[in-house]
Amino acid sequence: MINQWNFMRLLRAGLAVWAFVELYNTGEWLLLFPGIIFGMQAVLNVGCCGSGACYASPEQRATTDSDNTVIAEEIR
Secondary structure, three states, X not given: OXXXXXXXXXXXHHHHHHHHHHHHHHOOHHHHHHHHHHHHHHHHOOOOOOOOOOOOOOOOOOOOHHXXXXXXXXXX
């Protein structure tokens, strides 16, 4: 857990720390939610697409008979 910190994980941890510091300084309790969310994302190393919510399936092309026809010519 300690040796796999990349840029995005550090950025999320930094945002969580910032949110908690601002929560302490200003008393604005709405900053608790982003602090918890970004903190958990940093600790667990997951993002918004961690559950596969951003998965884009490959484009499916309709096949026709003309696409499957192979024309071969013998070369001597």
